[in-house]
Amino acid sequence: MSVKNFDVVIIGGGPAGIITGVTGKKQYPDKSFLLLMEEAKGLVPCGIPYVFHDVGDVDKNLMGPKPFVDAGGEVLVEKVESVNPKNHEVVLANGDIVKYEKLVFATGSLPSIPRFIKGYDLDGVEYIKKSYNTIKALKEKTDVAKNIVVVGGGFIGVEMAEQLARDPERNVSLIEMEKYCLYRAFSEDACVLAEEKIKEAGVNLHTSTKVQEVKGNGKVEKVVLSDGTELDADIVIMAIGYKPRIEIAWDAGIKLNEWKAICVDNYLRTSEPDVFAVGDCSGTKGFITGNDNNVMLASTATAEARVLGYNLFSIRLKRNIMGTLSVFSTDLRGKVFASAGAIEQVAKSAGIEYVVGKFIDIDRHPGAFSDTSELRVKLIVSPIDGIIIGGEICGGKSAGELINVIGLAIQKSVTVFEMISFQIGTHPLLTGAPTKYALVKAAELAVMNMKKYNS
Amino acid sequence: MSVKNFDVVIIGGGPAGIITGVTGKKQYPDKSFLLLMEEAKGLVPCGIPYVFHDVGDVDKNLMGPKPFVDAGGEVLVEKVESVNPKNHEVVLANGDIVKYEKLVFATGSLPSIPRFIKGYDLDGVEYIKKSYNTIKALKEKTDVAKNIVVVGGGFIGVEMAEQLARDPERNVSLIEMEKYCLYRAFSEDACVLAEEKIKEAGVNLHTSTKVQEVKGNGKVEKVVLSDGTELDADIVIMAIGYKPRIEIAWDAGIKLNEWKAICVDNYLRTSEPDVFAVGDCSGTKGFITGNDNNVMLASTATAEARVLGYNLFSIRLKRNIMGTLSVFSTDLRGKVFASAGAIEQVAKSAGIEYVVGKFIDIDRHPGAFSDTSELRVKLIVSPIDGIIIGGEICGGKSAGELINVIGLAIQKSVTVFEMISFQIGTHPLLTGAPTKYALVKAAELAVMNMKKYNS
Numbered sequence: 001m002s003v004k005n006f007d008v009v010i011i012g013g014g015p016a017g018i019i020t021g022v023t024g025k026k027q028y029p030d031k032s033f034l035l036l037m038e039e040a041k042g043l044v045p046c047g048i049p050y051v052f053h054d055v056g057d058v059d060k061n062l063m064g065p066k067p068f069v070d071a072g073g074e075v076l077v078e079k080v081e082s083v084n085p086k087n088h089e090v091v092l093a094n095g096d097i098v099k100y101e102k103l104v105f106a107t108g109s110l111p112s113i114p115r116f117i118k119g120y121d122l123d124g125v126e127y128i129k130k131s132y133n134t135i136k137a138l139k140e141k142t143d144v145a146k147n148i149v150v151v152g153g154g155f156i157g158v159e160m161a162e163q164l165a166r167d168p169e170r171n172v173s174l175i176e177m178e179k180y181c182l183y184r185a186f187s188e189d190a191c192v193l194a195e196e197k198i199k200e201a202g203v204n205l206h207t208s209t210k211v212q213e214v215k216g217n218g219k220v221e222k223v224v225l226s227d228g229t230e231l232d233a234d235i236v237i238m239a240i241g242y243k244p245r246i247e248i249a250w251d252a253g254i255k256l257n258e259w260k261a262i263c264v265d266n267y268l269r270t271s272e273p274d275v276f277a278v279g280d281c282s283g284t285k286g287f288i289t290g291n292d293n294n295v296m297l298a299s300t301a302t303a304e305a306r307v308l309g310y311n312l313f314s315i316r317l318k319r320n321i322m323g324t325l326s327v328f329s330t331d332l333r334g335k336v337f338a339s340a341g342a343i344e345q346v347a348k349s350a351g352i353e354y355v356v357g358k359f360i361d362i363d364r365h366p367g368a369f370s371d372t373s374e375l376r377v378k379l380i381v382s383p384i385d386g387i388i389i390g391g392e393i394c395g396g397k398s399a400g401e402l403i404n405v406i407g408l409a410i411q412k413s414v415t416v417f418e419m420i421s422f423q424i425g426t427h428p429l430l431t432g433a434p435t436k437y438a439l440v441k442a443a444e445l446a447v448m449n450m451k452k453y454n455s
Numbered sequence: 456m457s458v459k460n461f462d463v464v465i466i467g468g469g470p471a472g473i474i475t476g477v478t479g480k481k482q483y484p485d486k487s488f489l490l491l492m493e494e495a496k497g498l499v500p501c502g503i504p505y506v507f508h509d510v511g512d513v514d515k516n517l518m519g520p521k522p523f524v525d526a527g528g529e530v531l532v533e534k535v536e537s538v539n540p541k542n543h544e545v546v547l548a549n550g551d552i553v554k555y556e557k558l559v560f561a562t563g564s565l566p567s568i569p570r571f572i573k574g575y576d577l578d579g580v581e582y583i584k585k586s587y588n589t590i591k592a593l594k595e596k597t598d599v600a601k602n603i604v605v606v607g608g609g610f611i612g613v614e615m616a617e618q619l620a621r622d623p624e625r626n627v628s629l630i631e632m633e634k635y636c637l638y639r640a641f642s643e644d645a646c647v648l649a650e651e652k653i654k655e656a657g658v659n660l661h662t663s664t665k666v667q668e669v670k671g672n673g674k675v676e677k678v679v680l681s682d683g684t685e686l687d688a689d690i691v692i693m694a695i696g697y698k699p700r701i702e703i704a705w706d707a708g709i710k711l712n713e714w715k716a717i718c719v720d721n722y723l724r725t726s727e728p729d730v731f732a733v734g735d736c737s738g739t740k741g742f743i744t745g746n747d748n749n750v751m752l753a754s755t756a757t758a759e760a761r762v763l764g765y766n767l768f769s770i771r772l773k774r775n776i777m778g779t780l781s782v783f784s785t786d787l788r789g790k791v792f793a794s795a796g797a798i799e800q801v802a803k804s805a806g807i808e809y810v811v812g813k814f815i816d817i818d819r820h821p822g823a824f825s826d827t828s829e830l831r832v833k834l835i836v837s838p839i840d841g842i843i844i845g846g847e848i849c850g851g852k853s854a855g856e857l858i859n860v861i862g863l864a865i866q867k868s869v870t871v872f873e874m875i876s877f878q879i880g881t882h883p884l885l886t887g888a889p890t891k892y893a894l895v896k897a898a899e900l901a902v903m904n905m906k907k908y909n910s
Contacts, residue, residue, distance in 0.1 A: 408877065
């Protein structure tokens with residue numbers, strides 16, 4: 001047993017851990033930093049579905065701690081056994097002890113396991129764990145599978161199903177218990193368009209139904225749905241969500257929120273002095289809803305991690321954004337779906353009054369170019385003050401950055417009145433026309449709906 | 456001679472006139488609106504270069520007053536002879552008189568004519584007037600031309616040259632007197648990349664040189680440059696800039712600024728009561744520089760026009776943006792160049808201190824996708840307060856909307872400190888990685904440069 005000393009110890013080598021390490025080491029170059037990883041190779045988390053077709057190889061989807069090492073940080077591949085906040089100690093699985101001044105939990109999340117489904121533990125029931133070894137093994141299994149059932153129509157389930165269905169020899173089904181896939185991130189209009197694309201991809205879509213049972217003799221053979229449908233299956237991929245990895249923190253007596261994520265304040269501080277948590281393992285507060293929740297996005301995690309890196313030893317960077325804004329996007333066979341902030345269902349369930357402004361245009365001008373896509377923009381707007389609280393886009397590739405215009409607008413409390421005179425850059429080959437730029441037109445229409453609402 | 460009465464008369468049927476009309480008529484539905492146009496068919500102004508190849512037909516690049524007519528406005532195709540602000544009268548070329556309560560100049564701009572160049576008036580010297588008839592005739596002429604010389608390496612000259620050079624039978628030269636093309640909108644780094652693309656398009660580029668003389672016997676035959684080069688030419692296209700169309704306003708005693716554009720205040724009001732000016736014909740004030748200038752962009756014009764439409768009879772919409780922000784973009788053979796606000800040269804010449812933050816990444820993650828482009832982002836930042844005052848991007852198509860994130864940041868005085876924790880949306884198929892999203896990394900690097908600057 002050896003005892004080592006580091007000023008900062010970070011548990012977890014995903015985006016949150018690495019960015020905390022890089023930013024922190026640059027801010028505090030005289031401090032020693034240790035990053036503890038479970039596996040030597042890390043993955044680009046959002047790239048995982050694309051390993052199964054477009055990228056084609058897990059080794060082309062790697063993301064490692066090189067920037068952290070380049071900045072002078074040290075990396076150790078070893079599991080953590082426990083943490084003792086009182087003694088400022090981390091105990092490793094090999095028995096070694098690392099003493100720290102500041103500790104960061106960046107332990108990420110693990111796939112949820114539906115223990116309530118009979119047959120959940122059969123051979124061939126797979127999970128999308130964000131681990132090199134798991135994904136490498138899963139790729140090998142799916143490569144030889146004919147019948148694949150994906151359970152869960154969130155982003156990862158939808159993207160996995162779409163990618164797997166690219167092989168025409170394969171029979172891919174997708175099961176979603178809600179009325180629509182992606183219903184957590186989009187309103188009905190967008191979900192309907194997304195499902196068209198999912199079907200166009202050759203995926204057999206089953207919505208408003210659940211998995212009743214996974215059948216098989218030791219190994220998966222069939223999936224039985226609650227509507228009676230039976231689907232042949234060589235592999236069942238459970239993509240029903242993730243839960244924060246909090247066991248070590250919990251054992252150490254650190255406070256969790258109602259989502260079983262580590263409680264943190266606006267500066268990512270936990271209930272224990274000198275202990276922080278960042279990324280999927282930590283709780284978040286909705287930027288618009290004000291509610292506790294647990295958004296798990298690499299983009300959000302890295303934004304938190306940058307703030308944390310600055311502020312490890314004292315507050316050097318004011319965190320202006322008092323809450324987490326989810327900005328989502330995906331691309332289904334060239335059609336892009338993106339949303340930011342409070343979409344209609346979210347606003348409704350959080351008791352937030354809203355009006356919408358919707359505009360449909362094309363993403364080039366004039367429309368005579370060959371690569372034109374339809375562009376739908378919807379803004380969700382607070383009807384009294386006109387502040388933009390959410391947005392939704394279906395369009396071509398440009399929607400991937402256009403959603404970030406809306407994201408910035410929400411974060412800066414921009415009103416639809418300001419958006420009406422927003423000075424935009426437009427170009428025939430790149431955007432819609434300045435005379436009817438969809439974001440501005442949607443703002444104009446929201447103003448009209450505010451008038452009706454307030455009269 | 457007839458006398459008609461309208462509450463609002465708008466002179467000019469380009470983007471500024473149409474959007475003022477549409478917005479105004481919707482705001483004041485009980486008022487009567489007349490739009491005076493010189494030609495029955497209007498063009499998408501920024502689409503003009505693409506008529507010459509990608510769009511291929513001037514009739515596929517039309518933009519008319521239909522939304523204005525649908526809203527209840529009236530259109531008359533007739534030239535204006537003069538305006539009498541004291542009597543609230545417009546005199547038409549046919550002798551008819553239109554009386555108004557409010558008058559809007561949206562008369563646009565005309566190509567600058569280089570009368571100082573010998574041979575400027577030879578047959579075959581052409582100008583890119585934003586007129587259906589002119590562009591239709593020019594298209595017919597270029598279709599049969601073998602040797603074309605384009606003079607002026609601004610956006611329109613560059614785009615025209617690139618489009619004309621798409622026909623491999625044609626020999627296209629581009630003349631720019633500055634060291635680089637597009638030097639008004641981009642710093643040296645970006646200009647060098649843009650010129651690579653211009654040359655790759657097959658354009659013969661001549662920079663740091665001027666046209667000495669256009670030679671020919673009645674009709675253009677040769678262009679002689681100041682460095683002695685002689686170029687064969689069937690057609691010479693002068694793309695050396697535009698000047699505001701202000702003759703009628705000037706004759707009516709309305710005040711002009713030093714750029715010979717109509718003086719307007721922040722609400723587009725001229726020196727005469729009840730008379731407004733909007734778009735290319737009116738002067739602008741630099742959002743960052745504070746200087747009088749004369750930005751001519753359809754995007755800027757339409758932003759002004761929306762504000763004006765609301766405020767024709769009283770101030771209903773506060774105009775938050777106290778100045779004009781140029782946001783430029785263009786696409787040269789799949790490489791996109793975009794800038795917003797004060798680029799380095801602009802800041803320098805306006806006496807504005809600045810630091811930059813530059814980051815180069817790719818616009819997908821991981822980089823293993825087939826449609827990946829290099830993405831370069833440069834932020835220009837005020838070194839004391841950290842406010843973003845300009846930005847520049849070279850990248851793939853997504854740069855066309857990413858520049859609007861920077862544009863909104865400038866308009867809302869976002870600092871690089873805020874940008875560090877900006878919550879972005881990222882997706883493997885659509886954007887760079889969240890761990891090194893170029894805009895955020897550029898902000899981080901600007902903060903480091905601010906530290907050096909302030910130490």
